[in-house]
Amino acid sequence: MPFNAMKRAVSESVSGLPRAFWWLWTSTLVNRLGAFVATFMALYLTLERGYSASYAGLVVALHGLGGVISSLGAGVMTDRLGRRPTLLIAQASTAVSVAVLGFMEHPAAIAGVAFAVGMASNASRPAVQAMMADIVRPEDRVRAFSLNYWAINLGFAISSAGAGFIASYSYRAGFLIEAVMTMACAIVVFVKLPESRPVRTALEKAAEPEVGLGTVLRDGRFMGVVGLSFLVALIFQQGAVGLPIAMGDAGFSPADYGVAIAVNGVLIVALQIPVTRFIEHRDPRRLLVISSVLAGYGFGLTAFAGSVGVFALTVCVWTLAEIVNAPTQTGLVVQLSPVHGRGRYQGMYTMSWSVAALVAPLMSGFVIDRFGAEWLWAACAVIGTAAGAGYWGLMRKLPDEASGAEVSGAEVSVAEPVAPRADSVAEPRP
Numbered sequence: 001m002p003f004n005a006m007k008r009a010v011s012e013s014v015s016g017l018p019r020a021f022w023w024l025w026t027s028t029l030v031n032r033l034g035a036f037v038a039t040f041m042a043l044y045l046t047l048e049r050g051y052s053a054s055y056a057g058l059v060v061a062l063h064g065l066g067g068v069i070s071s072l073g074a075g076v077m078t079d080r081l082g083r084r085p086t087l088l089i090a091q092a093s094t095a096v097s098v099a100v101l102g103f104m105e106h107p108a109a110i111a112g113v114a115f116a117v118g119m120a121s122n123a124s125r126p127a128v129q130a131m132m133a134d135i136v137r138p139e140d141r142v143r144a145f146s147l148n149y150w151a152i153n154l155g156f157a158i159s160s161a162g163a164g165f166i167a168s169y170s171y172r173a174g175f176l177i178e179a180v181m182t183m184a185c186a187i188v189v190f191v192k193l194p195e196s197r198p199v200r201t202a203l204e205k206a207a208e209p210e211v212g213l214g215t216v217l218r219d220g221r222f223m224g225v226v227g228l229s230f231l232v233a234l235i236f237q238q239g240a241v242g243l244p245i246a247m248g249d250a251g252f253s254p255a256d257y258g259v260a261i262a263v264n265g266v267l268i269v270a271l272q273i274p275v276t277r278f279i280e281h282r283d284p285r286r287l288l289v290i291s292s293v294l295a296g297y298g299f300g301l302t303a304f305a306g307s308v309g310v311f312a313l314t315v316c317v318w319t320l321a322e323i324v325n326a327p328t329q330t331g332l333v334v335q336l337s338p339v340h341g342r343g344r345y346q347g348m349y350t351m352s353w354s355v356a357a358l359v360a361p362l363m364s365g366f367v368i369d370r371f372g373a374e375w376l377w378a379a380c381a382v383i384g385t386a387a388g389a390g391y392w393g394l395m396r397k398l399p400d401e402a403s404g405a406e407v408s409g410a411e412v413s414v415a416e417p418v419a420p421r422a423d424s425v426a427e428p429r430p
Helices: 003-014 019-033 037-048 053-080 083-101 107-122 124-135 138-169 171-192 202-207 213-218 220-239 242-249 254-279 284-304 308-335 339-370 373-395
Strands: none
Touching: 019 124, 019 138, 019 171, 037 053, 037 107, 037 138, 037 171, 037 242, 037 254, 053 083, 053 107, 053 124, 053 242, 053 339, 083 107, 083 124, 083 171, 107 124, 107 339, 124 138, 124 308, 124 339, 138 171, 138 254, 138 308, 213 220, 213 339, 220 242, 220 284, 220 308, 220 339, 220 373, 242 254, 242 339, 242 373, 254 308, 284 308, 284 373, 308 339, 339 373
16 A cells, blocks of 8 residues: 555544543553553463463453453443543552552462452443443444554553563563553543543433343343353453463463464554454444454464464464454444443443453363363364354344444434544544
8 A cells, every 4th residue: 555545544544533532542552551460360370380271260260250240330330430430440459459469479369369350450341432432423433442442452462572571580570560551541541531421311311211230131132242242252362361371381482472462463453444444334244243253263273383473373363353343343332332321231241251251261271171272272163153153143133233223222323422522633642
């Protein structure tokens, strides 16, 4: 692509988004630059501390259990207390608990604090996603979610490679670095981000009942999406759980894993914006079917990997699925969520990933210990196929995105963001 055309494409991708979005984007980037615990917990426990893959899977599963418990609670907090206070509480708690985890010695203490880290770190997700839906215009949301996901992986690409080498010298330093960076995120939120929660008018309160968790659970279409999201998340979680354990068992070092998994972040940084421009106005139903199957078979190919280069090639395959799936899925969740229930709906969606974070380590540890890594990768291919078939069946019952059909009791496709925005000014970075 010529330089001028590339420059124009980037400008069109980042222009017209409100200033508050870019500060939220900055907070996300800073947070991911310090990511360490979720990526290297399994290696820390198996290689540094000498525990079995099953124990490592148990601890990472407890980390996921903490996220399961906090997801719904954080969703309720996001709707009732507000997006900004929920973010501040979650990020400050994460910083403290991550620092403490680096000094734990007893197996029970490690497991307990890992559980607390999971609760704290996962509590920010419903608030971030709800705030983004609040402040960005409906027609710009897929692009905004894509840019935010791009920031996540820009930070991840840098931190994975760096943290791999840090781990070779001191795992504790990695915990402390993550704590400092997470506290920096809380400072950005406190100083720069205003509250964005929509305020219900008296007329709206009289016309519409308040959205509760029961409302979410009774929304069959949305819960179907949540269930399929769980299957896809179960596959993607293996990049942080099954892959490092399998590579460690095969004799590869933490730095080798860091290099292989960094390909994921690098590709997303390079391809997320152009791929989003390609898929932005395409049928999300087909995109979700294709990305689910591609994710399953991308991990399935890992069974044939015997070198760092081949592991990196398999990462390329499932990364393409991730690039397509992430903004498409998040945009669909917002489309199905009522304006005044975004926190609870996002909390339920986040819980699907949290439950996957709980189940995936148990599954990978058990399968690798009992049967070998090849069976884990075969299971990923089967799960991806099942998820793709599920999306194919479910999406036929969902309204076309362009139809503006009413979903979940709210005309979310025409909801206006409540926060101030500078639509006429292109703001590529804060």
